[in-house]
Every structure is written in structure tokens, then in C-alpha cells.
Amino acid sequence: MTFNKKTTEIGEIRTAPRMAAEDRRQQILDIAVRLFSQKGFRGTTTKEIALAAGVNEAIIFRHFATKEELYRAIIDQNASSEQIMTLEKELDKAMEESDDRRVFEMVAYQMLDFHGVNDSAMRVMMYSALEGHELAEIVFRTHITEMFKKLAGYIKKRTKDGVFQSVDEMTAARSFVGMVFYHAIVGKFYGKCSRDLLDLDNREAAVRFTDIFLASMTNLSFNLNKAKRK
Amino acid sequence: MTFNKKTTEIGEIRTAPRMAAEDRRQQILDIAVRLFSQKGFRGTTTKEIALAAGVNEAIIFRHFATKEELYRAIIDQNASSEQIMTLEKELDKAMEESDDRRVFEMVAYQMLDFHGVNDSAMRVMMYSALEGHELAEIVFRTHITEMFKKLAGYIKKRTKDGVFQSVDEMTAARSFVGMVFYHAIVGKFYGKCSRDLLDLDNREAAVRFTDIFLASMTNLSFNLNKAKRK
DNA sequence: ATATGGTAAGTAAGTGCATACTTACTTGTG
DNA sequence: CACAAGTAAGTATGCACTTACTTACCATAT
Structure with missing residues (x-):
């Protein structure tokens, strides 16, 4: 972090470098995602966020009316990721073509990759779910549950x-x-317990x-197995 | 909740019924588990716990020096559940007898049942994990990871x-x-999204x-499938 | 049986600190 | 030089935790 410097009679005063509002807003969002994911919504203070961004706390409230709104902005941002839209279309295509292997590999890969890339965001969402935010439920519904329903349909x-x-x-x-x-997800939370498995590349x-x-799903022994049990 | 009543010149005063220290302590623990699981450690106030228990907030601190200590008591209590020990022995037996169906059904049932019975406790532990408590990691290691390793061995x-x-x-x-x-676990967090599936009885x-x-694991088409792909 | 005193279970009313958010001001830049 | 980007120094509230006090309960002496 570089600072503007001003020398007064009482010493040197550092102020944050000026940034375009849009850039500062995005910077704050990025930092907030990281902190929320590490310590949860309630566990993170606006002061901390400001400190990490290198600005005064009041700046946070210039860009987001409340801490809650900052939080919503994070959820929204991740909910509309276009990566997801693209993959969803490809998935639909694979389903139409009844390409089983491709369908399931895509679903798995999409989930793994999304969570890998958006690790922090996912943690934020887990927190949200635990903290009982309605918003997170909506996000979860659109991402995981829609996928889930689609799969069940297939x-x-x-x-x-x-x-x-x-x-x-x-x-x-x-x-x-x-x-x-x-x-x-869960494997990542408890990464230390079973790191050996996390080395697997997502594709593999x-x-x-x-x-x-x-x-x-495709073998014969399944029904036999079921019959035997009864 | 019944109260002791005392009539003074300014009206009726209600005080909580006296309880043996041990009983009160347990009651507070039970209530705290419920509240922590619903709103998280940070999201639950000692005042709320006291209110739910029908006593003055100070009582909480008579039994637990700090909120943190109350939390630890919850984790400890659930970590030493004897239900687990019993089932673990049965599982070992099934493994020795190479009773595949029984082994996997038991593992699944044990997990489902444990989480059902200790739903709140599990949520507390999820919170702990997110909030970065070392204690929860230990608990998780003993319960889930040990099971996991055992299964891999089998x-x-x-x-x-x-x-x-x-x-x-x-x-x-x-x-x-x-x-x-x-x-x-996860299904329960997002229960509203897919309640239809949660109706399944644990055994089933x-x-x-x-x-x-x-x-x-036992059919032949697995290797064929793999071969086809290459 | 009954009075009594020690003790543990309870209470009201704080204290101090952290935190979300505000206000009134300053300054760098197109 | 206007105005957006920045700051310092608050305020109000909510929280964990404390203090100083009261009262129910029960063992024991009378």
C-alpha cells in the first residue's frame, strides 16, 4: 500500500491514495469477501475491512449504506457469475444428447471448479446459511438445488x-x-484431516x-442386490 | 416455566424456581446448544440464553466463567457421547465378519442417526469449524475422519x-x-430447498x-466403463 | 415440632469496551 | 475551483461480564 504524504508541524500524515469510486468499491468488496470467509459476517468488523483496504472506516459507509448492504453486494456479485451461465448451457446440451458421462463429469467439475475458484465466496455462503440469511438460501437454491433438480430430471x-x-x-x-x-466443501474446511485426497486435480x-x-446406475447387480435383501 | 411469587407493596415479583446447581447447569447447556446451533456462537447473547432459561443473566456466569467456557462445555459433552462408542464396537465386529452390507449400512445409519440426534451439536460444530476453533477440529477428527479412515481400510x-x-x-x-x-448435514442446513428428501427415515x-x-463396488461394468473411456 | 443461621440460588443495576454508523471537516485532481 | 475522495473524532447501542445485594432451603440445636 502506497500512501500520499503530507508533512505538517506535528509530523507526517499518511492518507490513502485516491481511487475512482468504482475501483474502491470493488477493492472493498474483495477484501470483505476474504475477511467474511475467514471470520464470518458477525466476526468481521467494518474497521478491520477499512484497515485492510488502507482507508478510513467512513469510506466503507460511503460505498455501502450498511454492513448488511456490503454483504448483499458480495452475495449478488457471486450469484451472477457468468461462468455458471456458460457451463449451464453446455450441460443442457449434453443432457439433450444423452451423453451420460459428459453430463455427470460436467456437473462434478462445475461444482468442484466453482468452489475452487470461489472458495471464499462459498465459505461466506456457508456462513450465511448458518447465520440464517434468506439471501444465501436464494443463492443456494439457484446454484446447488437447481443443479440438483436438473440432475434428478435427467x-x-x-x-x-x-x-x-x-x-x-x-x-x-x-x-x-x-x-x-x-x-x-466439507473436505476443504477440514483440509488438515485429509489433505492427501485434496491433491486430486478437479478434472480427475x-x-x-x-x-x-x-x-x-448402469449395472445389473443393483437390482439383484435389492431383491436379495427383501 | 413456573415461578416463585412474592407479593410486595409495589406488586408481584417473579423469581425463577430454585434448582440444584447441577440441574441448572445442564439446563443452560441444553438451551445454549439450541441457540448456538440456530444463530452461531457470536450470534447468540448470554442475555438470550438467560432469558430462555428463565433466569438472570448473572446465573450464566455463576456456572460458566466466560461465554467461551460455556461453549467448550458443549463441545466436550458431545465429544464423549457413549452412543458412539457402542456403535463403533458393533462396526468393528461387522468388519471382521466381512459383512459388507452391514458395514456400510451401519456407517450410514450411525452418521445419520448421530446427526439427527445431535443435530444442534453438529451445527455448533460446523460453526466452530468456520469460526476456526481448534477444539472442533479435534472433535471432527475423532468422529468423522476416524470413521472415514476405518472405512477406507475396510x-x-x-x-x-x-x-x-x-x-x-x-x-x-x-x-x-x-x-x-x-x-x-448439508441437506439439513438447506432443508427448505429439498424437504421432500428429508422425509426418508434414517434406516431406509x-x-x-x-x-x-x-x-x-461389486459389479463388473465398472471396469468396462473405465476401459471404454480410455 | 420449631426457630435459626449458613449457604447456595437467585436478582437488579450497573461498568467498560467494542462496534456500526454519523458528522463536520480537509484535500487532491480533472 | 468544484466536487468527489478522503479524514478525525465523535455517538449510540449492545454486549460480556461484575458487584452488591436478597431470599429460599435445609441441617441442626433447642
């Missing part, structure tokens, strides 16, 4: 096609999303999860 | 036996723990997850 379709075993499509979708989500992990899942 | 053994497909045992274990964990859910998993 599984149902492929079951009708006779390609997948006739399992409950919701359970199946949940299983898949679950294993990927766990790998992406997506392939492995797809392997396991497709195997369970 | 999968490795069964692979050597030639019963399971030769997959990376860590990935396989992670997949299974992942889908169950997701169902148990454990069976379904085991179905899916064992199918993927």
Missing part, C-alpha cells in the same frame, strides 16, 4: 430410456451431488466420481 | 479379497461418507445409500 429420463437402473431419482441425484459437494476427481456413480 | 481389505472392484479406496470411502454426510436412507454404493 436421471429420471434415462431411467425411462431403460439405460439407468430404476432407483429413486432424487436419492440418486442427491448421492452424486453429495459426494462431490463433500469433496468440494470429476472423472472418478462419475465412474463410481455411472457404474452403480 | 474397502482396501475387501479389494484385496477380490470382492470389490479395484478402485482407489480413499476416493471410494470419501464418496460414501460424502453422500451420507451431505444427506445428514442408510439402506438406499448402501445399495447404490455396493452396486458400484
Whole structure:
């Protein structure tokens, strides 16, 4: 951080370098994401954010009326990431073409990659969920749950096609999303406990999860297994 | 809540009914678990806890020197649950007997049930993890990671036996723990988004997850699938 | 049985500090 | 030189925690 300097009779005074409002706003957002993700919304003070940005606390409130609004801006920003939109279209295409492997690998990869890139944002969202913010629920619904429903729909379709075993499509979708989500999120929180597995490259992990899942959906032993149990 | 009543010249004064210290302490713990799980450690005030317990705030500090200490008492209490120890022994037995279905159903059921019963406690622990408490990490390590390692070991053994497909045992274990964990924990956080799935009884859910998993581990199409891809 | 005193369970009313947010002012730059 | 970007120094509120006090309960002596 470089500062403007002004020498007065009582000594040197440092002021933050002037920035265009838009830049400063973005800088504050970036810093807030990092801090919120490390310490939670309630655990982060506006003073800390200001300090990290190298400006006076009042500047925060010039750009965001309340701490709450700053928080909303973070959620909004991450909710409208265009990366997601692009991938979603590709996914739809793969689904239309009934390219099973591609569908599941894409879903897995998208989740892993999104969480990798937006690690901080995801942590913020986990916090939100825990802190009971409605906004986070909306974001979660659009990202994870929509994906989840889409997947369930696809599984149902492929079951009708006779390609997948006739399992409950919701359970199946949940299983898949679950294993990927766990790998992406929960594994990261507790990274120290099982770092060995986190070395897996996202692409490779997506392939492995797809392997396991497709195997369970397309083989014959599944129904036999079920029959045996009854 | 019943109160002792005292009539003075200025009216009726209500005081909390006297309780043995041990009982009051436990009551405060129970209430704190609930509140912490709903609103997080930082999001819950000692005043709220006192209000919910029907006593003066100062009582909290009679039993716990600091809010932090109250929190630690919660973590400790849940870490030494004996339910876990019992189930762990049964699991070891099933593993020795190579009863695959039983092993996985037990693991799934144990996780689901533990989280169901200790829903609040688990949320507290998630918070802890996010808030960066070392204690929670220890608890998590003993409960989830130990289970995870045990499972990976079992999968490795069964692979050597030639019963399971030769997959990376860590990935396989992670997949299974992942889908169950997701169902148990993450699904609950975002309960409103997919309540339909949460109606599944734990026992039934454990069976379904085991179905899916064992199918993927024991069928022949897995390797074929893998070969096709290359 | 009954009075009594020590003790533990309870209370009201603070204290001090941290924090979100404000106000009134200053200064660098197009 | 206007005005947006910056600052210092607040205010008000809410929080963890304290203090000084009161009262129910129960064991024991009478």
C-alpha cells in the first residue's frame, strides 16, 4: 500500500491514495469477501475491512449504506457469475444428447471448479446459511438445488430410456451431488484431516466420481442386490 | 416455566424456581446448544440464553466463567457421547465378519442417526469449524475422519479379497461418507430447498445409500466403463 | 415440632469496551 | 475551483461480564 504524504508541524500524515469510486468499491468488496470467509459476517468488523483496504472506516459507509448492504453486494456479485451461465448451457446440451458421462463429469467439475475458484465466496455462503440469511438460501437454491433438480430430471429420463437402473431419482441425484459437494466443501474446511485426497486435480476427481456413480446406475447387480435383501 | 411469587407493596415479583446447581447447569447447556446451533456462537447473547432459561443473566456466569467456557462445555459433552462408542464396537465386529452390507449400512445409519440426534451439536460444530476453533477440529477428527479412515481400510481389505472392484479406496470411502454426510448435514442446513428428501427415515436412507454404493463396488461394468473411456 | 443461621440460588443495576454508523471537516485532481 | 475522495473524532447501542445485594432451603440445636 502506497500512501500520499503530507508533512505538517506535528509530523507526517499518511492518507490513502485516491481511487475512482468504482475501483474502491470493488477493492472493498474483495477484501470483505476474504475477511467474511475467514471470520464470518458477525466476526468481521467494518474497521478491520477499512484497515485492510488502507482507508478510513467512513469510506466503507460511503460505498455501502450498511454492513448488511456490503454483504448483499458480495452475495449478488457471486450469484451472477457468468461462468455458471456458460457451463449451464453446455450441460443442457449434453443432457439433450444423452451423453451420460459428459453430463455427470460436467456437473462434478462445475461444482468442484466453482468452489475452487470461489472458495471464499462459498465459505461466506456457508456462513450465511448458518447465520440464517434468506439471501444465501436464494443463492443456494439457484446454484446447488437447481443443479440438483436438473440432475434428478435427467436421471429420471434415462431411467425411462431403460439405460439407468430404476432407483429413486432424487436419492440418486442427491448421492452424486453429495459426494462431490463433500469433496468440494466439507473436505476443504477440514483440509488438515485429509489433505492427501485434496491433491486430486478437479478434472480427475470429476472423472472418478462419475465412474463410481455411472457404474452403480448402469449395472445389473443393483437390482439383484435389492431383491436379495427383501 | 413456573415461578416463585412474592407479593410486595409495589406488586408481584417473579423469581425463577430454585434448582440444584447441577440441574441448572445442564439446563443452560441444553438451551445454549439450541441457540448456538440456530444463530452461531457470536450470534447468540448470554442475555438470550438467560432469558430462555428463565433466569438472570448473572446465573450464566455463576456456572460458566466466560461465554467461551460455556461453549467448550458443549463441545466436550458431545465429544464423549457413549452412543458412539457402542456403535463403533458393533462396526468393528461387522468388519471382521466381512459383512459388507452391514458395514456400510451401519456407517450410514450411525452418521445419520448421530446427526439427527445431535443435530444442534453438529451445527455448533460446523460453526466452530468456520469460526476456526481448534477444539472442533479435534472433535471432527475423532468422529468423522476416524470413521472415514476405518472405512477406507475396510474397502482396501475387501479389494484385496477380490470382492470389490479395484478402485482407489480413499476416493471410494470419501464418496460414501460424502453422500451420507451431505444427506445428514448439508441437506439439513438447506432443508427448505429439498424437504421432500428429508422425509426418508434414517434406516431406509442408510439402506438406499448402501445399495447404490455396493452396486458400484461389486459389479463388473465398472471396469468396462473405465476401459471404454480410455 | 420449631426457630435459626449458613449457604447456595437467585436478582437488579450497573461498568467498560467494542462496534456500526454519523458528522463536520480537509484535500487532491480533472 | 468544484466536487468527489478522503479524514478525525465523535455517538449510540449492545454486549460480556461484575458487584452488591436478597431470599429460599435445609441441617441442626433447642
